[in-house]
Amino acid sequence: xxxxxxxxxxxxxxxxxxxxxxxxxxxxxxxxxxxxxxxxxxxxxxxxxxxxxxxxxxxxxxxxxxxxxxxxxxxxxxxxxxxxxxxxxxxxxxxxxxxxxxxxxxxxxxxxxxxxxxxxxxxxxxxxxxxxxxxxxxxxxxxxxxxxxxxxxxxxxxxxxxxxxxxxxxxxxxxxxxxxxxxxxxxxxxxxxxxxxxxxxxxxxxxxxxxxxxxxxxxxxxxxxxxxxxxxxxxxxxxxxxxxxxxxxxxxxxxxxxxxxxxxxxxxxxxxxxxxxxxxxxxxxxxxxxx
Amino acid sequence: xxxxxxxxxxxxxxxxxxxxxxxxxxxxxxxxxxxxxxxxxxxxxxxxxxxxxxxxxxxxxxxxxxxxxxxxxxxxxxxxxxxxxxxxxxxxxxxxxxxxxxxxxxxxxxxxxxxxxxxxxxxxxxxxxxxxxxxxxxxxxxxxxxxxxxxxxxxxxxxxxxxxxxxxxxxxxxxxxxxxxxxxxxxxxxxxxxxxxxxxxxxxxxxxxxxxxxxxxxxxxxxxxxxxxxxxxxxxxxxxxxxxxxxxxxxxxxxxxxxxxxxxxxxxxxxxxxxxxxxxxxxxxxxxxxxxxxxxxxxxxxxxxxxxxxxxxxxxxxxxxxxxxxxx
Numbered sequence: 119x120x121x122x123x124x125x126x127x128x129x130x131x132x133x134x135x136x137x138x139x140x141x142x143x144x145x146x147x148x149x150x151x152x153x154x155x156x157x158x159x160x161x162x163x164x165x166x167x168x169x170x171x172x173x174x175x176x177x178x179x180x181x182x183x184x185x186x187x188x189x190x191x192x193x194x195x196x197x198x199x200x201x202x203x204x205x206x207x208x209x210x211x212x213x214x215x216x217x218x219x220x221x222x223x224x225x226x227x228x229x230x231x232x233x234x235x236x237x238x239x240x241x242x243x244x245x246x247x248x249x250x251x252x253x254x255x256x257x258x259x260x261x262x263x264x265x266x267x268x269x270x271x272x273x274x275x276x277x278x279x280x281x282x283x284x285x286x287x288x289x290x291x292x293x294x295x296x297x298x299x300x301x302x303x304x305x306x307x308x309x310x311x312x313x314x315x316x317x318x319x320x321x322x323x324x325x326x327x328x329x330x331x332x333x334x335x336x337x338x339x340x341x342x343x344x345x346x347x348x349x350x351x352x353x354x355x356x357x358x359x360x361x362x363x364x365x366x367x368x369x370x371x372x373x374x375x376x377x378x379x380x381x382x383x384x385x386x387x388x389x390x391x392x393x394x395x396x397x398x399x400x401x402x403x404x405x406x407x408x409x
Numbered sequence: 410x411x412x413x414x415x416x417x418x419x420x421x422x423x424x425x426x427x428x429x430x431x432x433x434x435x436x437x438x439x440x441x442x443x444x445x446x447x448x449x450x451x452x453x454x455x456x457x458x459x460x461x462x463x464x465x466x467x468x469x470x471x472x473x474x475x476x477x478x479x480x481x482x483x484x485x486x487x488x489x490x491x492x493x494x495x496x497x498x499x500x501x502x503x504x505x506x507x508x509x510x511x512x513x514x515x516x517x518x519x520x521x522x523x524x525x526x527x528x529x530x531x532x533x534x535x536x537x538x539x540x541x542x543x544x545x546x547x548x549x550x551x552x553x554x555x556x557x558x559x560x561x562x563x564x565x566x567x568x569x570x571x572x573x574x575x576x577x578x579x580x581x582x583x584x585x586x587x588x589x590x591x592x593x594x595x596x597x598x599x600x601x602x603x604x605x606x607x608x609x610x611x612x613x614x615x616x617x618x619x620x621x622x623x624x625x626x627x628x629x630x631x632x633x634x635x636x637x638x639x640x641x642x643x644x645x646x647x648x649x650x651x652x653x654x655x656x657x658x659x660x661x662x663x664x665x666x667x668x669x670x671x672x673x674x675x676x677x678x679x680x681x682x683x684x685x686x687x688x689x690x691x692x693x694x695x696x697x698x699x700x701x702x703x704x705x706x707x708x709x710x711x712x713x714x715x716x717x718x719x720x721x722x723x724x725x726x727x728x729x730x731x732x733x734x735x736x737x
């Protein structure tokens with residue numbers, strides 16, 4: 119039992135990380151599925167989830183939970199606006215794949231640094247969702263981690279239900295399976311794309327709130343998170359919800375073990391090595407449906 | 410006189426101007442131009458693989474850094490001559506290109522972009538892990554100056570200026586030659602009709618690998634030159650702001666236009682310098698320019714200039730179809 123304790127600890131924190139990473143990366147997967155677009159601004163959305171909560175809670179002195187919800191709603195609307203003024207017209211171009219990466223890269227730089235310009239570059243933090251920790255035998259786990267796990271799993275279940283049971287969700291799945299076929303049966307791609315971008319921004323916002331107590335809220339954090347999400351989504355296969363889920367948990371658990379036995383620094387290199395190994399065997403990731 | 414002659418004439422005049430520039434420009438502008446030469450080659454090599462070969466690689470600055478550290482480490486710890494260091498930088502970088510290209514070039518579209526950006530992201534971690542040798546965040550220092558026939562390059566900017574100018578000319582001629590060679594032709598064929606080209610025996614994998622490795626070599630040499638000029642190698646070259654500036658050069662210049670990336674590099678380097686006082690706003694201006702360039706001027710600077718020459722052509726009442734450089 120004594121020998122197993124650190125292993126069980128690593129598994130627990132790995133599962134929590136995995137759930138968090140799944141929510142964090144799901145926005146990327148959804149928007150890729152609908153529009154074949156890789157959104158480099160997703161890290162900035164996540165970052166702004168933290169900024170908005172920080173602003174409403176620490177600056178405007180609103181209730182903590184109200185601040186979170188407000189932030190998420192603003193991000194949803196921001197997603198709609200960005201689609202309207204930027205992506206709507208570009209989507210008609212033949213090389214949208216490259217263009218979308220370059221444009222969202224520009225957007226990510228703007229959004230990422232706007233926080234520092236508007237609020238000043240002092241380090242910002244937001245409180246944990248619930249303070250304190252739970253102690254069972256040899257294991258201690260913070261309430262924030264438990265809340266993270268519960269909220270993440272709830273969101274993932276909600277998403278799954280949404281994709282399976284609702285009309286919009288079905289349309290979303292249809293488009294990611296067969297773009298042209300979905301258009302033929304009358305699915306409005308433009309509206310669905312706008313909605314999905316808004317949804318993924320909102321999902322990013324939620325994960326930003328969950329991630330913020332682990333990091334600071336600063337421009338470089340948005341990139342760090344984005345690069346993690348990049349590895350997660352290609353590992354699982356671009357556009358595959360199932361793949362993202364599974365790879366988030368695999369990489370989360372790997373991270374927990376690597377940082378326990380080798381140190382935090384080795385996490386990114388190990389992820390990268392595993393990624394290259396998987397892509398060598400399966401060029402489209404674990405569950406990618408098209409290469 | 411044909412329009413094409415005008416353009417060649419203007420290009421030649423600009424080169425002559427650059428040739429004599431350091432003698433009257435003062436060391437500040439000489440410095441800026443050296444930086445321009447370096448980025449012009451890096452952007453041009455990037456344009457070769459992204460704009461012509463269609464390999465959506467984001468590993469360019471990773472190769473730049475690998476090349477710079479390879480030469481720096483070889484000189485500081487093994488005592489290699491700095492001239493040979495340039496070659497080592499290119500060679501190790503080309504090797505890294507081969508190793509990364511091997512799994513990457515089998516992938517398609519966005520996968521290449523995302524794996525290469527992940528590679529880019531791993532390099533600074535290795536630099537930090539090897540801090541004992543690489544100097545970590547502080548950077549690697551102590552690279553020797555170049556010497557040629559007893560002339561020490563460290564004395565003034567002139568030596569580095571002409572070395573940079575030489576590399577700038579050499580590599581851009583090489584890239585130009587590649588674009589107009591059979592390899593370049595293969596890419597045109599693959600782009601215009603992939604299935605037909607492949608049925609004629611054009612091997613995409615092979616040609617992709619060739620240009621990817623060549624581009625990595627060229628970039629690595631420039632990385633080596635860069636740290637000798639600045640006298641320090643840091644992981645800062647991998648930061649997002651520099652990445653944004655570099656991608657801006659290619660985008661502003663116009664993807665897939667040969668002289669475009671060079672123009673973009675000069676433009677962005679000077680812009681970057683002028684915006685030095687803008688502080689936190691600077692990256693935001695970069696972001697706006699990237700988006701604006703893509704949404705409004707998708708043909709880039711070279712496209713704008715091309716339009717100007719077309720207009721000029723019409724004004725002069727000639728109907729010769731002009732072609733700026735070798736855009737496809």
